[in-house]
Amino acid sequence: MTSVNSDRTTSGKLKYASGIETDTIAAIATPAGKGGIGIVRLSGPEAQNILVKIIGKKITPRYATLASFLDQQGEKLDRGLALFFPAPHSFTGEHVAELHGHGGPVIIDLLLSECLSHGARLAKPGEYSERAYHNNKLDLVQAEAIADLINSASANAARAAARSLSGDFSIQINKVAEEIKNLRVYVEASIDFPEEEIDFLTEGQVSQKAQKIVSELKLLLISSEQGVLLRDGIRLVIAGKPNVGKSSLLNCLVGFDRAIVTAHAGTTRDSLSESITLKGLPITFVDTAGLRTTNDVVELEGIKRTHEEIKKADRIILVRDASIKNRALEEELEELNLIDNSDENKKTNDRSDFFGRLLLVNNKMDLIGENLPTINISGNQSVINISALTGAGVDNLVEEIIQLVGYQQQTVGFSARRRHIESLNGALTALELGISQLNTMAAGELFAEDLKCAHMHCGDILGHMSSDELLGEIFSSFCIGK
């Protein structure tokens, strides 16, 4: 199937059992959990070299070695255990190195970015298992377990990415991506349709426009490195009918822990969010407009926003008033327009995803006056009984929340942000190279290549545009038709 190609070059990279060259990938390999220990795992030919650069010494393979983790300036980031598993006796069959740190999410993220600065690339979802597969390291049971994990992890990651893109960041990155696309439409059209009467940009204009995008990207990078525009952490939405005690619950949770990070009114008229650190895990609670059938325009808008919040949430706390007679859960959910009970929708992913995120709370236990167990099981769903007024049972709720969110914290939120920054950096580097090609070599086709590369990096954040869609843009912008 292959043929000779005199342009292909072989670099001096290592080759593995499959005979294929690979690069080195890195990712946070562990859930945060309550212990707060995080592992950064590297896999690939450079794994050992990068490990040596970070801990400053070589270590004995397969022995846990205590070491300080240093940044490029030699500053200590953390102290923990380092391990090295030489190929092929490792999880992926490649050289694998692990850094077991003691720091919280922020330190682990710094450690990961340290690995990236030494030449590793951020692993894509499922990439470790893909490599393990290629090196015949996966057995059937493992493969199935990993398939399940990818199922849930990709849904979580998608939510985290969607959320981190909200607000200003989303607007700005969309703007830059749009400008890159428009420039590509011109450049590609001038390459593919040189004979058409198209008012193409002159080379000077092209380079000027590209330069403007570079400045915008730089600004965007500064803001996102500072975390100004990106919002991470777990997002819990408190939802339910009006007057079931949602706001009281929020107040109660806020009071439970004194480490309030920020408290600000939400962008919506009726949503209020509070970011809280519960036992070291940053969590945002969102109080929403009560759900019910109404014709009031303002209230309808609030309800619409509640539904949007629910879509983006990692977990939905559905609050019900225990002092009144409630309908069956499914009926109530349908009444609130949260699920669709029609037959064709009963088995959809959306529905099982919704139930997977649902946490049921019965409020106003103080009014009942009975000593109900704090957690009981109704159907498949566990229910937590509380009184937001007296605070009874709220500690159970906090425990439950921490258990639920503990796993996701670092793996999802931080890597989503790290990935965005990586992508923006990639786009910037490509654009700068392209501009220099255009200015020094007048090489339009190389500029086009770099511009495509920058567009791809933006696509990693926003979704990719196929070459056919780009052609569609060209045909709708220019009248082409020889």
Add this chain to the structure above:
Amino acid sequence: MSDQQYYDVIIIGGGHAGTEAALASARTGASTCLISQNIETIGQMSCNPAIGGIGKSHLVKEIDALDGVMAKATDRAGIHFRVLNARKGPAVRATRAQADRQLYKQTIRGFVENQDNLKLFQQTVVDLLIVNGVVKGVKTQLDVIFHANSVVLTTGTFLGGLIHIGMESHTGGRAGDPPSNSLAKRLRELPFRVDRLKTGTPPRIDARSVDFSQLEEQPGDNPRPVMSYLGSIEQHPEQRMCHITYTNADTHDIIRKNLKRSPLFSGKIDGTGPRYCPSIEDKVVRFADRDQHQIFIEPEGLNTQELYPNGISTSLPYDVQIALIRTIKGFENAHITRPGYAIEYDYFDPRDLNFSLETRFIEGLFFAGQINGTTGYEEAAAQGLLAGSNAALKAAGKPLWHPRRDEAYLGVLVDDLVNQGTNEPYRMFTSRAEFRLLLRQDNADARLTQMGRELGLVSNVRWDIFCEKQKKINELTQMLAEFKIIVGTDLANKFNKITDVKISKDSDLLTLLKRPEVNAQHVMKLIDSPDYNLVGEQVEIQIKYQGYIKRQQAEIDKIDRQEQVVLPPELDYLAMEGLSNELREKLAYVKPPTLAKAGRIQGITPAALSLLLIHAKKIRDMS
């Protein structure tokens, strides 16, 4: 009494796909028969009289690298040659030629008639012989049975062809030729998914009625390029001038007033036309703010007065065509020799093909050309070559082949068609090729000739020339790398004089060739080895693109890895958890054979790919 004949490979259709298919099959040694409704129309250019252009000449050079005939015939029939994108760098440079229709057809006919192992037969094919899902041959109108191990269908627009001029319509495969309706009916009984496409042509004009003094001239290039690597300008016939004119506000008024008489706008035509080649009525409606549209006036040949006004294809009624033509500068008294028309025809969803262009439902049956939803002679010919060579390999019981996206535009073409399908006539553009810097005109041979040689497609003559060229490229690269230039020496001064570049540290010519100011001619002057002059530019391109090519290599490595993961056909995509419904359906429809191919389906995510990988692994371990 019916006659019986036996062949390895039967090709149905004698257009650009059919002739390249028949020739390729015969070149590999397979006994081949090309059956055409009309031998006189073999090699006919049904649309505009031009070969090549951006993206398209890349395909022509690939056909040439596999010893096909399109480039060779263009050199013998071309009457106007140009290099497009000459100032934009070698990867996107392209060659285009206007061809004399008669000369082109004669040249192709000559190649076909002089090819060993290839016979011609004139007859309409009415049926395919299929036993247990395997093709066994074809039956013609006179009940002649042709037995074969492989059959290649290249029926162009002839399947269910319907021609529209104004509100009138009649059946036809091309103006003046009947459609193949019984074969179309037979194919519609098979499990292929069929749909309709549409394309159009402009009215042809008599040059004697045109005022050329009013028109802009467009001469061919000097120095004049050649199409085939083995070609020379001595082969070219006499050269002709092309001209340019424009539509104007009066033209557009006439079109707007008569839109209700257009089958396109009255809803009479339901086939999808191409976005990039709209009819003049489409252009006027969609780009209402434009007050003129360009028309390229292409000569039809040396011995004819007919002209092809490219850019005004139309299906408006004849009286409107006359009126609109006569508003155009230079065409005030123009005589239309043939009215323009739109044609609707059947095409088969190419997602029902394997990458070899063999159909998935009928073993041994191959499709190539417009039947697969493409447009253009070059796209058709390239597919023909692939299908023909695979039909021969199949008949010989050998494994089939196809180039990959990083190896050839032909690979991009086949991969796009089979993986994504198409809902408009598919045409090649360089922007479709993500490895555009690798897939150049100048290195088509380096990418494909060795493979072609192994398949038996490449003659000794071409092989020897190819090997010599590759040897020279390697030797010259070596020579330049070893040619040191030391600061302050006479050589450094000479280098400075030739290039106007002053070197500040010792270097070698190969490294210096990377610099924008230094080109192949400069270094060739310095080394003074005229034997290598022809490959100088090759070495320059390779060294100037080196950085980018290295970057693309990482992407290619990933594809290499994923190409090795076979996705078993029994994978049940519809039952796979964790995929969106849309993706499940797409995957189930396309059934990609490898992970790399699944990765190019629109909307696929890395997580979804990992899932496929693991499900594939499960099936492999259980069997």
